[in-house]
Amino acid sequence: MFIHKAFKFRLYPNQKQMELIHKTIGCSRFVFNLFLGKQKEKDAYWSITEEMKQNGQLSSNNWKGDYLNKYETIKELPELKKQYSFLKEVDSIALQKSVENLADAYSRYYKKQNKLPRFKSKKNPVQSYVTKHTNGNIAVIDDHIKLPKLGLVRFAKSREVHGRILSATIRRNPSGKYFVSLTTEVEGTELPKTNSAVGIDVGLKDFAILSDGTIYSNPKFFRSLEGKLVKAQRILSRRQERALQQKKPLNEAKNYQKQRKKVARIHEKIVNARTDYLQKISTEIIKNHDVIGIEDLKVANMRKNHNLAKAISEASWSQFRTMLEYKAEWYGKTVIAVHPTRTSQRCHACGHTEKANRPSQAEFVCQKCGHTDNADVNASKNIKELALAV
Ligand SMILES: [Zn+2]
Secondary structure, eight states: OEEHHHHHEEOOOHHHHHHHHHHHHHHHHHHHHHHHHHHHHHHHHHHHHHHHHHTSSSOOOSSSOOOOOOOOOOOOHHHHHHHHGGGGGHHHHHHHHOOOOOOOHHHHHHHHHSSOOOOOOOTOEEEEEEEEOOTSEHHHHTTTEETTTTTEEEOOOOOOOOEEEEEEEEETTTOOOOEEEEEEEEOOOOOOOOOEEEEEOOSSSSEEETTTTTTOOOOOOHHHHHHHHHHHHHHHHHHHHHHHHHHHHHHGGGHHHHHHHHHHHHHHHHHHHHHHHHHHHHHHHHHSSSEEEEEEOOOOOOOGGGOOHHHHHHHHHHHHHHHHHHHHHHHEEEEEEOOOOTTTBBOOOOOOOOOOGOOSSSEEOOTTTTOOOEEEHHHHHHHHHHHOOO
């Protein structure tokens, strides 16, 4: 089963791109209104002839009361471009899509599902056009979106885009801001509801601790791989130093290059193993629970982080969160990110909050009510409570 998803982002087109967007909106409107006008004319002739027939002025209505045919109309576009050369400047798929929209509006009208299509106005506060994906003409590339004719347009990437891109709608709102909505198709099904909510605390020692007591520890081989990486990196920096001493350019330093590849290989192994693990546990959590509370962690700038294990964990946490969020969307579950302040110091039993409640990293002992718990489980219970209060 395929589900359609929509992803809306703010676009930041440059001057040239803005001009082309305006032109494309104008041309899409032009094509829409032109074919709508032609159809209205045909319909009007048909009505007049029909009236004359009924009045006995004509013996039959020989005027073909044609429905608007999508494919026949699209075929008229190349001829139209010869007549109105400005149409050649813009995305041809957008023009085609405009015809399709008109035809769809007519077919709904013929089925009595909506009113007769109306002319599009330049004065409409929101101006937009739609274009479709073919042969990679629409793609997300880092912080840019590739769009037909426009090329790479900068955008505010507030979330990851998942699934196969089907179409893009480019909008300009009355205040002059630009937006793009991508429609994608993902494979997914609603998972059965479990009526269960859970809070998740992520940590360095154990990867994730759930409020129901489930603990996902870091598999042991992660540590050994990380150890290998540290060692390999140490060798790499020694070789770098040696090359510098010998005034050898790094790209000519064979031993250095060999070691660099080795480091990259170990790194890749770690990333792959981590990703597999995160896929497995995120799917399990999404299956078992309907509402999942997580901490809204602001992951520290990793380049500043010299602790490798911590850096890797932080990268994994944000990857884990992304997985939970998109899987929740696929499978009809809910992920709620809560502010993490003091979730680790607050007693889940009585609400009392103080630093001394954590006599050690692992223990939670409430200084007021005496409640004791695994410190991470206590924290995840607080996260669950906060998530359910949203
Ligand atoms: Zn307490």
